[in-house]
Amino acid sequence: MGMETTRLFQRCLLLLLLLVGHCVLAQRPDSPAFSVVPLGVKGGLDEGNLSAYLVAASGSTSYVCLDAGSVYSGVEKAVARKVFTGSAGEVIRNNIKAYLISHAHLDHVAGLLLNATDDSPKSIYGLSDCLKTIQNDYFNWRTWPNFGSSGNPPALRKYQLQPLTPGQETALENTVLSVQTFVLSHGKPYQSAAFLIRSQNSYLLYLGDTGADAIEKAPQLRNLWQAIQPLVKAGQLKAIFIETSYANVQPPAQLFGHLTPALLMQEMAALSQLTGAAALRGLPVVITHIKPTAGNETAIKKQLTEANSLQMKLIFPEQGQLLQF
């Protein structure tokens, strides 16, 4: 090879490397890591639209269902929006590989229970207290047939109740996802949970019902922010799903372990002190569990938007709509 040719070859190689590098860097923030389908988005009352969020690794049709207040009605909406093909029953049986339940309050499990008769066998993951309530108070033949694997006989053994240990990462069966679990305070002494879902190097954080540390007089959210702050700084956390049940008018004594726009922003400020404000700019924050009482939804959207000095990307999800993060 002559000097000219070698120089030309080197230049081409450099150009190629630059191009590839540019593509990789340019694509990383745009290429989504997670597909999410909200099956229910409201914080109470409306039986057909209660907290439930399907999450899969992008490109995969193997979803886990984070909370399960409404399932069938949400899948029907998603099928109508062409997010899924087939009947609601088929999607529930084939595409939902496991449930992760933040706590056992009825508005977070009713959809799972009501569809258990026609579901395929799978696992229900949750903190051990949550699973104990599901087994003892629902799967007891008095309120519902025993689709669990212990308790009041006969146990139909449709579901494996798999306890999650805070601080440990657990692989989620039949998906490429894994989860790390955090305890939340939901009106002392009642517990809820946050799920940090991982797909390769990307993360999605879902919080079940939660009060603010200041109101709950508990350090649970501060601990959670501490744990996830490196992921926020590194751009690996793709979205936070967090509740805002009540508007700011709700008196502190009547929060029942829930957040308002002011309290949510107070918690986001606490997180930003750990990450720096710039790291939160543009971060998708999906607002869940708005209670559908008169004027509440409008008030919450207004109050959150006005208080969003951190410039997070606030998302108000719709039932059956595909989201990508």
Place this chain on the structure above:
Amino acid sequence: MGMETTRLFQRCLLLLLLLVGHCVLAQRPDSPAFSVVPLGVKGGLDEGNLSAYLVAASGSTSYVCLDAGSVYSGVEKAVARKVFTGSAGEVIRNNIKAYLISHAHLDHVAGLLLNATDDSPKSIYGLSDCLKTIQNDYFNWRTWPNFGSSGNPPALRKYQLQPLTPGQETALENTVLSVQTFVLSHGKPYQSAAFLIRSQNSYLLYLGDTGADAIEKAPQLRNLWQAIQPLVKAGQLKAIFIETSYANVQPPAQLFGHLTPALLMQEMAALSQLTGAAALRGLPVVITHIKPTAGNETAIKKQLTEANSLQMKLIFPEQGQLLQF
């Protein structure tokens, strides 16, 4: 008064009497005794459309809610159909005066529970075993806040749990209605209930989930038919609400305390042997609790219609639609 005038007066009086008599006789069968608004009609899966039926005396807006699988979603549909004015929350608080629960399975109580936070204080009537399950397994702060009046403290005392004694008539608070209760067998050893609602001299019979006597090996339906047969013969029973969960293809061992078209017609034949077939002709029979699995609804409608040699008036109710009986 002259002879002519007296004769004219007598003729007018006779005409008047004939007219009044005709109106009374003509109006009796046509003038409805009950208004019914189905809030949910399906037998499972679809969280927003599960067994719940509002019943009031005709002309009254004071309803009782027979079972309460879906409440809010059904009231929203009824408001959309202009059966009620106001928000769903207002209708639930103001127009539902009490709940009558046939049994505590989740698909018959979820709507009541999920709306309890925003409901007005009222009574829940049911057999004592049913109320015990509602108090202990739902109103326990683990699955749901304690809106009852005993059990795990603090009891929020929103609902008075009022046990119904089979064979006794009980006046239903804040309505002109009263109820007589019958025990049903819903997959031994589990109980359900039938409610015979009375408004003046008219009756409406609502059965919660029930198996057939032949399958349950129990005399509950025969006893019920025996008790109501005089009302059927006298034309005082205005409608029967009864379930048909599965099509005839369902194997007897997998009925889980439910009816098929063949079993329903078998039970109606048992009733007709007590009343004579003519008494059932044209009687409104409202088919509840059809399970919304693929093809099931179509099959059940076809099988019932084809087997209706008694010529009852079969009604397949729709959510939020006003019915008059």
